[in-house]
Amino acid sequence: MSDTPELVIAHGTVVNSFGRQHAHIVVREGRIDRLVDAAEPVPAAIRVIDAAGLLVIPGGVDGHCHVAQITGRFRTLDDYRTTSTAALWGGTTTIIDFGIPRDARETPLAAVLHKKELARESRCDVALHGSVVRWDETVPWQLEQLAAEGVRSVKMYTTNRGTTMADGDTILKVMREMVRLDGLTYIHAEHDPIIADCTQQHADDGRIGIEHLHRTRPELAEEVSVKETLAMAEYTGAPVYFVHQSTPGAVDLVSEARARGQEAYSETCPHYLTLDNSVYGSVMPEWYACCPPMRSPQTVAALRERLADGAIHTVASDHSCYDLAQKRERTDDIREMPHGLPGVETRMPVTFTALMEAAGEARVEDFVEVFAAGPARINALPGKGTIAPGFDADLVIFDPAEERVVDGGALHMGTDFSPFDGRTLAGWPAVVVSAGHVVVDRDGFHDPGPAGRFVTRRGFREHQAAAAPVPTPAAQATR
DSSP: OOOSOSEEEEEEEEEETTEEEEEEEEEETTEEEEEEETTSOOOOOSEEEEOTTSEEEEOEEEOOEEOSOEETTEEOSOOHHHHHHHHHHTTEEEEEEEOOOSSTTSOHHHHHHHHHHHGGGOSSEEEEEEEOSSOOTTHHHHHHHHHHTTOOEEEEESSOTTTTBOOHHHHHHHHHHHHHTTOEEEEEOOOHHHHHHHHHHHHHTTOOSGGGHHHHSOHHHHHHHHHHHHHHHHHHTOOEEEOSOOSHHHHHHHHHHHHTTOOEEEEEOHHHHHOBGGGGGSSOGGGGOOSSOOBOHHHHHHHHHHHHTTOOOEEOOOEEOOOHHHHHTTTTOGGGSOOOBOOTTTHHHHHHHHHHHHHSSOOHHHHHIIIIIHHHHHTTOTTOSOOSTTSBOOEEEEOTTOEEEOOGGGSOSSSSOOTTTTOEEEOOOSEEEETTEEEEETTEEOOOOSOOOBOOOOOHHHHHHHSOOOOOGGGOTTO
């Protein structure tokens, strides 16, 4: 067996969330073997990629994807092969999907085991979240089994009554169990009584088509739900993570809770940072059917400020791969439409562009934090999110100055549109390395086959205690 490393990425500017350095990255057997100062000679390797003048960052971790998801009568049109391929095209090397029970007959454990089996076709690494809809006496045992499988987080919805909604008793009891099992509680926070009443009022007035979506789910509904959930998390001592926060008020509630000592986290999505509710007056409003909906331009601007200030911990795609035929079946009634947007492939350029514009300077370290390092650390993914010896060789090379126009038809997500179609964005990957294999370069996509690994996650607090502290900005001399 040759002792020569398989890959060296030479002369790049290596950017982690805590700083940057000019270095050669030596890759051996799927892991980062060492970093060599760029002033030194390039180490010998089977393949050398010259990254002079380019940035090298950790492969992205998308903590919020829905793959082959069944909700009611709709199923997303993707599978793991499609979504993982699109993820790699977009610089994401690890996705976290959800095992959400399809109906009352499927248990949380069965839902996760089903997704784990489907994930065998993945081209990138995969982890999973569980989900609980209703409490019964078997749930504690099922959560123990999930933890034994390496699934250490559970998502619950505070809305969607009759399908995925968990009531308050269920949420509180699951939080207690997650504390016992050293897990993390994921929450989709929208206040169901407010949304149900507001939606019914609009239906009674004949204003229930897609052009009215943003009016049926007010910002207040999100913020009230976040406040209530934080109270339950404080009462139980549970770490809590809020998905797809769309308002600065919701983010501020989490920041205030953290200031009191709570373990609470804010996630947002690229579409909430870049699109506003004027899209519902466009000629194709069905492109933007998602929950929460797009907010006012003022809210979008304030949310971007929170991102630039570091109050948002992760940016995830909330990838849901419906096509326009499914979206257009019932544009006359938002209650009958499938909600969710394709976005795993465009998460990198949309987030990079939004953060650079909001920050007003090239703060690539902050981008790495929300794109890779933060999602890996919060979700207790060992070996992910950092370029350092011993970590997985998941790497992205890109030119921050290169811009491309989004062409929804040329993307790889298995659908026929992108909500960002026609937008000019920076931050596109030029080379993507997954587990030491070059999967994207100037010659296109090099399919590794079903090489994605199922990532077994650590306990939440166990991982936070073991994670190396992130240097403060003052210590980042090259920033």
